[in-house]
Amino acid sequence: MLTLYHGPTSVCSQKVRVCLGELDLPYEGVLLDLQKGDQFAPAYLLLNPAAVVPTLVDDGLVVVESSLILDYLDREKGGGRLSPKGRTAEVASAHWLLRTLDIHAAINTLSFSTAMRGAIRASRTPEEIAQILARMPDPVARMKRRTLLDEGLDAVFVEQALRQLRRAFGDMQAALGQGPWMMGESFSKVDVALVAYVDRIARLGFAGLWLEEFPAIGTWLAAMQARPSYAAGIAAFADAAGSEKMRQGGSAHWPGLARKWEDLR
Ligand SMILES: N[C@@H](CCC(=O)N[C@@H](CS)C(=O)NCC(=O)O)C(=O)O
The missing domain is CATH 3.40.30.10 (Glutaredoxin)
Structure with a gap:
């Protein structure tokens, strides 16, 4: 089981x-x-x-x-049915899976410097926030979280996140030029590994990060969202009020984030 x-x-x-x-x-x-x-x-x-x-x-x-x-x-x-076959595809898919560590860190940065920052600061006293931070076992993760909550989009981690995402989006756009899915014609674990991160960016109201410059990402995300696995694994766990709060909390920061994104072009 x-x-x-x-x-x-x-x-x-x-x-x-x-x-x-x-x-x-x-x-x-x-x-x-x-x-x-x-x-x-x-x-x-x-x-x-x-x-x-x-x-x-x-x-x-x-x-x-x-x-x-x-x-x-x-x-x-699953009998390996989500694993691309062949030397080149195996290396590429292993690399994408490894890159999700950096992509996750970037999504964490964007969330906690915008929507989550607003929600946490509105609902907790500084003492309560300090208590939560003190429980995080990794001192560097704790320092990052504290910096994001204190400094928002001015935190140094935000530029790092945007640089990571710009590189990832460029590579996704190139990969999606070869077929409908990240590894070409076959749906794979690489698509599964990336969907939640890209979807979170959209839910924060930051789809402008790819709309003009990396349009294949929007098409791919829509195809991912149409799959039953998205309904069962993501949509079913998102309540409407929470989703709206996230969208509003993120969108309020879109102008500032868009300026930083443009600066990195
Ligand atoms: N690299 C880990 C990251 C896990 C991670 O950071 N998970 C977040 C949620 S997406 C978490 O549990 N955060 C707990 C916290 O912030 O205290 C993985 O991919 O499993």
Whole structure:
């Protein structure tokens, strides 16, 4: 039996749920409330010492890191049907899976410097925020979070994130010039690995990052959103009020973000 510890709107959890949907795999879900700090519970830390979601447990085997989970599920449960075949495609797909670490960091930066920053600062006292930060086990992640909450779009991490995304979008646009999916004609785990991140940018009201310069990304995202796995893995876990709050919270920062994006052209 597969057990997935996940968060309803966590991007890394979304991509694993999309994968489970694509492979048509039943699973038992354990939802964690990241705002309440469920990820810091001692029992959970034994599974995932980094205090992050998702974590997959398959018959006692613990698998962490969302892109590794995708790879594991496809190899062990899906017969490799989401894995591109051939030397060149295998290297390219492994590289994309590795790059999701940087892409995730960039999405985390954009969220916590805009919409999440607004929501957290509006609902918590500075003392409560300090308490939450103190529980983060990684001192660098803690410093990053504190800087984003304090400085918003002026934080140094924002330029880093935009540079990462500009490179990733350029490479996605080139890849999508070869076929409808990231690896060409065949839908693959690379599409699954990227959808939640790109979708989050759209949900924050930042689709302007690709609309004119990298239009293939918008077409690809629409195709991803039309798949049943998106409905089951992402849309089903997003409540309307929360989504609207995220859109408004992000969109208010679009003019500032767009200026920074233009500066990097
Ligand atoms: N590289 C990890 C990143 C996991 C991660 O950072 N997850 C976020 C949600 S998307 C989390 O659990 N955050 C907890 C927190 O912010 O305290 C993966 O892909 O699994």
